[in-house]
Amino acid sequence: MFDLVAGFCHSQILQALVEFDIPQMLLRNEMTTDALATEAEVPLDRMHVLLSAAVALGLLKRRKSGLYALTIRGAALAGVPGLSGMISHHDVLYLDLADPVAFFRGEVETELAEFWPYVFGASGATDPKVASTYSQLMADSQVLVAEDTLATVSLNGVRHIMDVGGGSGAFLAAVGQAYPNLHMTLFDLPAVAPGAQARFADLGLSERVMIAPGSFRDDPLPQGADLISLVRVLYDHSDETVSALLRSVYEALPVGGSLLVSEPMTGGDQPQRAGDAYYALYCMAMRTGKARSADQIAALLRQAGFTDIQTPKSRRPFVTSLVTGVKQS
Structure with missing residues (x-):
């Protein structure tokens, strides 16, 4: 105690x-x-x-x-990549939680959303300096997420992956190195595109990656990928925004195409420390999203039309968990 x-x-x-x-x-x-x-x-x-x-x-x-x-x-x-950066920026979260009674009553105008302006769409992330701050933090911590995601699911047989909300390209960089024949598309806000271009150039991946600037809240998703990944995207947004995004993903995929969701999740009926005592509060402070269980995400996928939904077990759920689905028709 x-x-x-x-x-x-x-x-x-x-x-x-x-x-x-x-x-x-x-x-x-x-x-x-x-x-x-x-x-x-x-x-x-x-x-x-x-x-x-x-x-x-x-x-x-x-x-x-x-x-x-x-x-x-x-x-x-x-x-550990990104760990020190995550710890350093938590002074913002601590301020938001300073009055826990007011916080849980919804009476606090939290500051954490100002640290992650992209959650409000393209209009929220126009300052290059701000975009650089959150993009670097996301990219650093994304290394662990990419490792665990690729250790849990195989991309063998995939021809073209599109990472929606992929920031400065950390996940696709890991994918490109693990799967040298895979074509890739990065779709994210224009403000983070320069960081992605630099990363792919440094790794010699520029010719294999197309960067498509845009906001999934405001723009249609590009066509052509047979796998679309959403890595640490859904928990930043409301059910309404997530449902609209999943419908867009479904429409952008060909028949037989797949969706991969990878992000920290709650334990649902069996609460667990990382998801329910940390990420759930963090998302609440961001004001736009919420941490969900694998079952809740699976239900949202079904509503969007996906079938053959799987929840493969990742090796470190406190880093990320996964849900996959297929567009059958």
Whole structure:
């Protein structure tokens, strides 16, 4: 019970470690309290408290020599793509949750939606600097999602994949490297297209990828793909927007074409920590979407006309879960 009460402090400890760059410093060399305090410009007594707290959480370990080192869990803060970025931006979420009573009553004008302006359509993401911020964060964390998605489903037999809402192309970059003969299309807002172009050029994928700028809220989807992927897209939007998007996907696919949905999901009738105690609140703070269970997403797919709906089990549901469907006629 005490661990639950202390949860907020745990989050702040994580954020402090990341902001002070302590995981990166310890990844290079084990260090003393004095050295870390000097590098981070933190008073020595306060750094001691922070480091002791990190040891208690299993993120750091203290040698008999007095040197601090990363544990395996702590090393993830430095080595897992996108993790530090996600932790750093959570100060916005913490502000939105500062008054939990008002938050759950729907009385808080949350700030998180301002961090993710694309959820409001093309008109919400016109500032290149803002687009760059959220695109980089999405791209970094998308590496793990792409790994788990491609480890769960096979794209053998697919000729052409279109990733809708694909941001700066992190998912398609992973697909392109894993499937060298696959044609690809990226469909997303014009503001994020430059980042995608640069990524594909760096990887030598430019000739295999067509970038189609547009907003699925406002524009029809391009035709030609026999697989359309929605990676971390649905949970950003309301049921009404999702239903309209799924109908557009259905119309854009040929008979026999498939849809792949990959995103964090709730546990439905069996709530689980990542989906129900984190993503559900995060989406609520964004004001436009909601975290859904695999069964809820499957029901939305059926309403759009999809059949042969499958929910393959991913290796790390806290990273992503999957739902697939087929257009039969």
